[in-house]
Amino acid sequence: MAEASDHVAQLRDHDCFETMEHWVFIVVGDVHPAGRVWSILKYIPGDGAWGSDGRKFVRVIQQYTVEELLKVIRFLDExxxxxxxxxxxxxAKVIAPPTDRIIRIYNSRKRLAELLSRPSNNQLEKSLISLVESLSELSGVSTEYFGVTGSILPGIHHQNSDIDLVVxxxxxxWKVLEALKRLQREGMVALLGDKDPWGWAARAARRYxxxxxxxxxxxxxxxxxxxxxGVAFSLHGVREKPMHRHGEVFYSSLGMARVKLRVIDVRESLFTPAVYFVEDESGSIxxxxxxxxxLAGVLRxxxxxxxYGKLEAAWSNGEExxxxxxxxxxxxxxxxxIKIL
Structure with a gap:
């Protein structure tokens, strides 16, 4: 945890911050308007399961869907x-609070380093530490390149919270993902694709x-x-640097479109946003x-x-x-x- 000051400029994807209302937001991506931060409102004070030091919170966004996001935007509008x-x-309208409303930031990397540096009696934190140390050892990726997000980041987790890691x-x-697969082969983790594909598909059926x-x-x-x-976990990436600066690229809608595409590069598919590079017969997309x-990391x-989605043209320096x-x-x-054919 850190008081907000010059640290605001260092906010990265999946970090959290707290505003004057004691609302907790999670940062989305790394391309932000001047004086604002693209984010999602996740927790607000209330009689919920999350909390610490006498503070209690309820979760605002229940699922990361567009429908839920629009509900949160309506809440903020009001x-x-x-x-x-x-x-x-x-x-489009986005959630992007002004930086002068931020009173506290939570850095994913620093929070994990803090947890790794001291013993813990909390079972969830013990599992987190054990998982990170195992992944670091098997992948050869230093723990300095790991972070923790979700409710553990602001320290308001409870016994049934998930472990949300970033690399x-x-x-x-991708090195850490290979280490995860090795842990699965050794019986130390159960990956969702093998353990519960029907559960994932059932949840996805409500969206797609x-x-x-x-x-x-x-x-x-x-x-x-x-x-x-026994603890659910997720793993996502944070880019070394933003894809571009805000204002360098503008997007214009070309309407909704249904297209067939061949995936040629998935290296950027575990970041926010998830990007799959593709080719099509016309060469236009x-x-x-x-x-x-x-849908992050689900294509090969x-x-x-x-x-089927929104076709957009990306413009830079006045050219498509x-x-x-x-x-x-x-x-x-x-x-x-998205449907694999």
């Missing part, structure tokens, strides 16, 4: 409208209008989530971009996929730089999908 910002680069750097995240057998194919590829010591993180290089299919748009809520 209760603190200055936290909602029309971002001209994406031509910094594209090379590091495609048959269950297609969802099960996606579920079988989920290797960044699972169970360790360069990537699939997912802000719906349920060589997959032929059908995608690339085109992408966006999953996680307001316009496509409840209609977007």
């Amino acid at each position: 209760n603190q409208p200055s936290y909602v910002y029309y971002d001209p680069t994406v031509q 910094y750097g594209v090379e590091n995240i 209008p495609i048959p269950l057998n297609n969802l099960l194919r996606l579920a079988s590829n989920v290797t960044n989530k699972g169970v360790y010591n 360069d990537r699939i971009v997912c802000y719906d993180m349920m 290089e060589g997959d032929l996929v059908e995608v 730089a690339w085109r992408q299919i966006l999953i996680g748009s307001y316009e496509g809520a409840g209609k977007e999908y």
Whole structure:
């Protein structure tokens, strides 16, 4: 934990911050408007299961879906409208509180280092420490490149909380993912794609209008989530640096589109946003971009996929730089999908 000051400029994807209302937000991505932070409101004071030091919280967003996000935006419009910002680069309203409203930041990397540096009697924290140390040893990635997010980051976790890990750097995240697979082979973790594909598919069926057998194919590829010591965990990446500075790229809508694409590069698919580089017959679409993180890491290089989402042109320096299919748009809520053919 750190008091907010010059540290605000150092906020990274998956870090948390607390505003004057004692609302806790989680940072989304690394491209932010000047004086604001793209984020999601996750916890507010209330008689909930989360808390510490006499403070108690309830969770605001229950699932990371577009429908839930729109509910949170409506809540903010009614209760603190200055936290909602029309971002001209994406031509949409986003949650982006002003930095002068931030009173405290929670750094994922520093929080994990703090937990690793001292013994703990908390069973959840013990499992976290054990998992990180095992992954670090097997992958060769120093614990300095790991962080912890979720409720453990602001220290308001409870006995049934999950472990939400982040790894910094594209090379590091894939090394750690291979270490996870090794732990699975040794029987130390159960990865979701093997342990509970039906559960993932059932949850996905409430989001995506495609048959269950297609969802099960996606579920079988989920290797960044699972169970360790009886505790659910997830693993995501944080980029070494932002994809670009805010205002350098503007996105314009070309309408909703259904296309078939071949996946050619998945290295950026475990970050926020998740990016799959693709090719199509016309050569016009360069990537699939997912802000719906349920679809992070579920495609493989060589997959032929059908995608329904928002077609966008990305503009830089007054010229069209690339085109992408966006999953996680307001316009496509409840209609977007990715299907492996």
